Amino acid sequence: KAGVTQTPRYLIKTRGQQVTLSCSPISGHRSVSWYQQTPGQGLQFLFEYFSETQRNKGNFPGRFSGRQFSNSRSEMNVSTLELGDSALYLCASSLDRAGNNEQFFGPGTRLTVL
Amino acid sequence: AQSVTQLGSHVSVSEGALVLLRCNYSSSVPPYLFWYVQYPNQGLQLLLKYTTGATLVKGINGFEAEFKKSETSFHLTKPSAHMSDAAEYFCAVSEGNRDDKIIFGKGTRLHILP
Numbered sequence: 001k002a003g004v005t006q007t008p009r010y011l012i013k014t015r016g017q018q019v020t021l022s023c024s025p026i027s028g029h030r031s032v033s034w035y036q037q038t039p040g041q042g043l044q045f046l047f048e049y050f051s052e053t054q055r056n057k058g059n060f061p062g063r064f065s066g067r068q069f070s071n072s073r074s075e076m077n078v079s080t081l082e083l084g085d086s087a088l089y090l091c092a093s094s095l096d097r098a099g100n101n102e103q104f105f106g107p108g109t110r111l112t113v114l
Numbered sequence: 115a116q117s118v119t120q121l122g123s124h125v126s127v128s129e130g131a132l133v134l135l136r137c138n139y140s141s142s143v144p145p146y147l148f149w150y151v152q153y154p155n156q157g158l159q160l161l162l163k164y165t166t167g168a169t170l171v172k173g174i175n176g177f178e179a180e181f182k183k184s185e186t187s188f189h190l191t192k193p194s195a196h197m198s199d200a201a202e203y204f205c206a207v208s209e210g211n212r213d214d215k216i217i218f219g220k221g222t223r224l225h226i227l228p
Contacts, residue, residue, distance in 0.1 A: 004157070035218070040123075042220035043158075043204060056215040090157060099208035099216050100146050100165060105157030 004027065004093050004106035012112045018079040021109045025093030027070050030056070032074040033098045034066060037088040037108070046089075048098050049074055070112070078111075086113045115157030116141040116207045123204040128227045133177075133192040137221050140186065147188040148216070151178055158204060164188065175199070192220035200226045 005024045025032050034046040034052050045058035049068035066076040072093070078085055088110050092103035121136040139145055146165050150158040162173025169181040179190045188205060202223045208216040 001214065029139040034218075045215050045217065049216060058215070090160070102160045102163065103150075103158075103216070105150075105159070107155070107157050 004091060004104050005111050006091050006106040007096050008109060009107065010110045012114065014114050015081055015083060017081050018077065019081060019111060021075045021076045022087055023091030026104055029093035029095055030072055031094045031096060031098050032068055032072060033092045033103065034076050035090045035092065037090055043090065046076065050097065081113045083113050086111060101112060116145065116209055116217050117216055118125050118205050118207050118219035120205050120222050122222055126225040126227055127195045128132060129197055130194050133195045133199065133224065135148045135190040135203050135224065137188045137190065138186050139188060139207040143209050144217065146208045147181060149177070150204045152202045152204065160191065161225060171175055184200055193228050197226050200224055219226065
């Protein structure tokens, strides 16, 4: 079974631009969660999608948004990029709710904002 | 709301020595607890999880953790460290059957000394 895939793996943008990251979950998994990982802050929860609906949201500004498609693939969008948005963005999928199921993580997308 | 504290952002142990990584949590309801490991340039992988039942949980690669409600702790141990255990370890908590998100600690980087 293929694992969680994320594209692109690396991205360089400049301040003010917007970016879209993509995540393909493991086949059959209905939940997709997104995390921002930075040194010293660990993983910070962005949001979770389940059956095309946002189930939970973390404490990030409205510039961060996401969506999930009927095939469970998910995209995350960040608008008006800031230097502080430079991070590793991780996507994780699980069979059902992320809170009580094992999550399977992708390798991440490394975003650098110049 | 739940929270997780991992004591020590870096821990060094000698090869063959006991590994002890500390995790304390806060939760208003019985928690679900997880330990994940992240090897360099990879996503996270589940080591073990506690939901209900036996408080001593065994995971992969010889790791285990004990849920201690009175101490609100879920420390990760391994009797004998191996060089391949060098990685970053994350403790996480969720409020289980409540439809809630999973919160990760900031991580502990484990260094193995030859």
